[in-house]
Amino acid sequence: MTLSFTQLNLDPNIAKALQACGYTQPTPIQSHSIPDILGGKDIVACAQTGTGKTAAFVLPALHRLCEKKAGPKPRVLILTPTRELATQITDAILKYGKFMRLNLVSLVGGMPYRQQLQKLSRAVDIIVATPGRLLDHMQAGRVKLSEIEMLILDEADRMLDMGFIDDVKQIAKATPANRQTLLFSATVDNKLDKIIKQLLREPVRVDLSQAKLSPVKIKQEIYMADNVQHKTRLLQHFIKNGNIYKAIIFSATKINADRLTRQLHGEGHSVAALHGDLKQNVRNRTIEAMRRGKIQFLIATDVAARGIDIHDITHVINFDLPKFHEDYVHRIGRTGRAGKSGIAISFALPDDGRHLQGIERYIGEKLVLSSVSGLEASKSFNFNAAKKKRGRRSGGSGKPSYNSRGFKGGTPKRESFGAKKSNFKEDDKPRKTYARSDNTSRDDFKGKRTKSSGFKKDNFRSGKPKKTFKERYSR
Numbered sequence: 001m002t003l004s005f006t007q008l009n010l011d012p013n014i015a016k017a018l019q020a021c022g023y024t025q026p027t028p029i030q031s032h033s034i035p036d037i038l039g040g041k042d043i044v045a046c047a048q049t050g051t052g053k054t055a056a057f058v059l060p061a062l063h064r065l066c067e068k069k070a071g072p073k074p075r076v077l078i079l080t081p082t083r084e085l086a087t088q089i090t091d092a093i094l095k096y097g098k099f100m101r102l103n104l105v106s107l108v109g110g111m112p113y114r115q116q117l118q119k120l121s122r123a124v125d126i127i128v129a130t131p132g133r134l135l136d137h138m139q140a141g142r143v144k145l146s147e148i149e150m151l152i153l154d155e156a157d158r159m160l161d162m163g164f165i166d167d168v169k170q171i172a173k174a175t176p177a178n179r180q181t182l183l184f185s186a187t188v189d190n191k192l193d194k195i196i197k198q199l200l201r202e203p204v205r206v207d208l209s210q211a212k213l214s215p216v217k218i219k220q221e222i223y224m225a226d227n228v229q230h231k232t233r234l235l236q237h238f239i240k241n242g243n244i245y246k247a248i249i250f251s252a253t254k255i256n257a258d259r260l261t262r263q264l265h266g267e268g269h270s271v272a273a274l275h276g277d278l279k280q281n282v283r284n285r286t287i288e289a290m291r292r293g294k295i296q297f298l299i300a301t302d303v304a305a306r307g308i309d310i311h312d313i314t315h316v317i318n319f320d321l322p323k324f325h326e327d328y329v330h331r332i333g334r335t336g337r338a339g340k341s342g343i344a345i346s347f348a349l350p351d352d353g354r355h356l357q358g359i360e361r362y363i364g365e366k367l368v369l370s371s372v373s374g375l376e377a378s379k380s381f382n383f384n385a386a387k388k389k390r391g392r393r394s395g396g397s398g399k400p401s402y403n404s405r406g407f408k409g410g411t412p413k414r415e416s417f418g419a420k421k422s423n424f425k426e427d428d429k430p431r432k433t434y435a436r437s438d439n440t441s442r443d444d445f446k447g448k449r450t451k452s453s454g455f456k457k458d459n460f461r462s463g464k465p466k467k468t469f470k471e472r473y474s475r
Contacts, residue, residue: 027052110280252320353381
């Protein structure tokens with residue numbers, strides 16, 4: 001039975017905001033999880049990206065704040081792995097709570113402390129935070145979590161992948177033991193299941209992940225390329241002939257993201273990069289510019305895979321395949337949102353064969369290989385590439401290979417230690433050398449004072465420093 005928002009009996013101020021947004025029918029994840037959350041139960045909700053998970057926890061959190069008068073300390077804490085997701089959640093809170101009186105603070109890295117300190121100086125109802133920045137404020141005594149009533153972990157699987165779980169555990173210990181805990185995730189594996197048992201009490205499980213299948217409204221296309229230059233030609237083909245309205249192009253590294261951005265910008269396209277080296281205000285402006293149609297192509301790394309909520313993205317292009325299989329689902333989930341269809345295009349190199357098979361196993365679907373006339377690949381997939389690479393690293397015996405590390409016959413090569421072979425005599429003692437700091441050059445040792453030692457080169461000839469000025473001229 002499908003519920004309506006009216007049947008959920010949310011606070012009138014929240015219902016008024018939903019009506020102003022034109023929302024009447026909750027999504028499946030919302031209708032399955034909100035009643036149990038309103039009943040005070042812990043929840044583990046698993047659903048694909050773009051299914052309305054944010055509103056599924058924001059609406060009951062706002063309803064809880066309406067039930068009793070606010071105090072000076074925060075009552076709701078929402079943890080999220082990335083700044084983009086924190087921004088998305090903050091916008092949702094402001095939208096659904098616009099007829100409420102509430103104080104909200106966002107504590108994320110990459111933003112100035114000054115503005116965050118100003119907001120923390122007054123009473124706060126809701127904190128939306130990334131784990132690292134929240135711990136900074138907690139250790140400085142600026143945030144107290146002793147009155148937290150609801151702890152929400154958004155994209156928990158991503159926090160596990162990014163190494164935030166220890167921080168999350170430390171934060172959870174600072175909250176009351178009788179808190180209500182909500183965990184939302186796209187996937188739940190054995191590692192995350194252990195965290196659930198530690199942080200939640202007899203949680204109700206809502207699983208709408210459909211066995212981790214990728215969204216059915218997204219058309220997926222795989223194109224094989226011989227090398228990076230071939231991938232670039234394929235990209236140019238789709239940009240020119242693909243009827244793209246807006247697209248996110250995913251790159252494996254920040255350097256390549258910047259390179260592709262410069263290249264497309266030089267070809268006259270409206271393009272911008274989005275990765276972790278950019279300041280948060282720059283990233284916010286970039287996403288907003290794409291939302292308003294000022295940017296057509298966004299070149300992003302995986303840091304943005306779960307934090308972009310733009311409904312009219314028609315294409316996702318994986319210039320590089322993601323490192324983790326689950327990130328493939330999150331990447332292509334940036335298109336086909338709000339019931340719309342989308343196209344996901346991925347480029348694969350010959351050595352990506354085994355990795356591509358892993359993605360197919362993860363999504364439970366066979367991906368069909370396509371080609372572009374005139375841009376066909378001359379090579380085929382090498383499904384043993386990963387084994388060969390591991391063999392070269394291990395020397396075939398499970399131990400490090402000295403030949404592969406710059407050693408031959410047990411003698412270090414010049415490239416390994418930066419030393420000449422003649423420096424090592426029969427007694428294995430290196431010849432006397434003069435260390436220099438990064439702020440000096442080789443010429444600094446020719447009778448000049450150095451920043452590293454403060455002595456001239458001649459001072460080392462006798463093994464003892466020369467007499468000081470006071471010693472030489474005192475009588």
